[in-house]
Amino acid sequence: MKIFREIQERFPFSSYSLMAELKSADCQYYLGHYTEAISAYEDFAKNHPTNEAIPYIYFQIGMCHFRQIDTIDRDPGSATDAEIAFAKLIRLYPASPYTEEARARIKDCRDFLAGHELYVARFYMKTEKMEQSITRLEYLLDNYPDTSVAPEAQELLAQLQAGTPPKSKWRDWIPEIGLPDWSIFGDFGRVSPNQPSTSK
Numbered sequence: 305m306k307i308f309r310e311i312q313e314r315f316p317f318s319s320y321s322l323m324a325e326l327k328s329a330d331c332q333y334y335l336g337h338y339t340e341a342i343s344a345y346e347d348f349a350k351n352h353p354t355n356e357a358i359p360y361i362y363f364q365i366g367m368c369h370f371r372q373i374d375t376i377d378r379d380p381g382s383a384t385d386a387e388i389a390f391a392k393l394i395r396l397y398p399a400s401p402y403t404e405e406a407r408a409r410i411k412d413c414r415d416f417l418a419g420h421e422l423y424v425a426r427f428y429m430k431t432e433k434m435e436q437s438i439t440r441l442e443y444l445l446d447n448y449p450d451t452s453v454a455p456e457a458q459e460l461l462a463q464l465q466a467g468t469p470p471k472s473k474w475r476d477w478i479p480e481i482g483l484p485d486w487s488i489f490g491d492f493g494r495v496s497p498n499q500p501s502t503s504k
Contacts, residue, residue, distance in 0.1 A: 326357060329364070338368040359400035362393040370409055373416060380420045387413040418448035422457050429460075429469055438464050 329344035345361045345368070352358070366389035372382040390406040390413070397403065421444040428437035441461040445454060463469055 322352065322355070325351075326361075329361075333364060333368060336371070338372055342368045359393060359397040359402055362389060362396070363400075363402040363406060366390040366393065366406065366409060370413070373413075376416065376419045376423045380417055383413045383416045383420075387417070414448055415451045415453070418444055418451035418453045418457070421448070422453050422460075425457070425460065429464070434464055434469065 325344075325348055329341055329348060332338075332341035332344055342365055345365050348355075349358055349361050366386050369382050369386035369389055373380075373386065374382070387410050390410045393400065393406050394403055394410075421440050425437045425440035425444070428434070428440065438461065441457050441464070444457045445461065448454060460470070
């Protein structure tokens with residue numbers, strides 16, 4: 305990245321400086337320095353709002369957020385930010401070569417966000433906070449009805465609303481154990497109060 309900075313300093317008004325500015329942002333992205341890359345891309349967009357690379361810039365900003373998506377039990381903020389960035393690209397540049405890929409990424413983001421809501425709903429259910437679980441499931445179905453986990457969420461919501469939540473997974477393999485019906489054994493094995501003991 306040092307060479308790109310040198311080009312910008314030596315030829316600030318040339319096309320080479322413009323390319324160096326863009327490539328410097330790309331380097332940050334490919335090194336996994338996503339926060340720095342976002343800042344560099346945003347600076348480029350601010351400094352060159354009519355440049356032909358702007359659709360690419362918006363796509364890359366979305367990808368920076370997308371690459372930071374963690375597991376469903378963590379903060380889903382990166383998925384939300386990625387969806388917003390990709391939606392902005394599609395809204396402003398619907399005919400760009402990055403639009404179809406952005407749509408696919410939005411679908412992935414929405415699936416992740418829905419999965420996170422389902423995870424939280426199940427957590428509430430396992431801790432017997434059924435009302436909170438129902439609220440999460442309703443939010444999921446209202447906001448992510450087209451996602452891959454929506455059918456599972458719908459089924460779980462129906463069970464909770466009916467008052468028949470599924471058992472926790474750790475109990476699924478344990479059989480229902482009750483005391484035997486001693487009446488089937490008649491008087492066998494019972495000791496009468498007046499019966500002498502046979503023990504010595």
